[in-house]
Amino acid sequence: xxxxxxxxxxxxxxxxxxxxxxxxxxxxxxxxxxxxxxxxxxxxxxxxxxxxxxxxxxxxxxxxxxxxxxxxxxxxxxxxxxxxxxxxxxxxxxxxxxxxxxxxxxxxxxxxxxxxxxxxxxxxxxxxxxxxxxxxxxxxxxxxxxxxxxxxxxxxxxxxxxxxxxxxxxxxxxxxxxxxxxxxxxxxxxxxxxxxxxxxxxxxxxxxxxxxxxxxxx
Numbered sequence: 001x002x003x004x005x006x007x008x009x010x011x012x013x014x015x016x017x018x019x020x021x022x023x024x025x026x027x028x029x030x031x032x033x034x035x036x037x038x039x040x041x042x043x044x045x046x047x048x049x050x051x052x053x054x055x056x057x058x059x060x061x062x063x064x065x066x067x068x069x070x071x072x073x074x075x076x077x078x079x080x081x082x083x084x085x086x087x088x089x090x091x092x093x094x095x096x097x098x099x100x101x102x103x104x105x106x107x108x109x110x111x112x113x114x115x116x117x118x119x120x121x122x123x124x125x126x127x128x129x130x131x132x133x134x135x136x137x138x139x140x141x142x143x144x145x146x147x148x149x150x151x152x153x154x155x156x157x158x159x160x161x162x163x164x165x166x167x168x169x170x171x172x173x174x175x176x177x178x179x180x181x182x183x184x185x186x187x188x189x190x191x192x193x194x195x196x197x198x199x200x201x202x203x204x205x206x207x208x209x210x211x212x213x214x215x216x217x218x
Contacts, residue, residue, distance in 0.1 A: 079108060083099055
């Protein structure tokens, strides 16, 4: 079963070159506390994953899709660094990936410094899903453009008529209250009042098979 935890926990780092092995049953409880969020791109689409263990040569991560051994993957970290590799072992909700080349772990795992007045944010996955937005007593049809645990981008016809506080409704997700952080002629950025559980948003994205085309993975 998936371990409910947040992406502020530490990730286990190994200085060896091997792919992290699947966890032993007896050590699962000790090892499940070390997670870092990333975006996983595969032939099935784009989703969120949690990196549990990483080395110069590979990683172990929680995933939600049905990948198979040999499948190519791309993993984008919060540092904006993208690593390519292939799945070399699978367990229920776990995978091991061998990178196509050795990585600089420090460079990969170092979060970028946020720009002035902008806090670092959780990884956002690209989506295209109908939604409904309420601002005050007024409703607007909208399209969800991306989503993370803490916020979303929405597209709508009249973003200029939004108030500061909004309620976002998306099929399959709990009703999301939040505040408008920015807007332009076609879109707005929403910060949720409370973080979504990683498992909830991860499974929702995976179930919709939303993401990049397969040809972008190789």
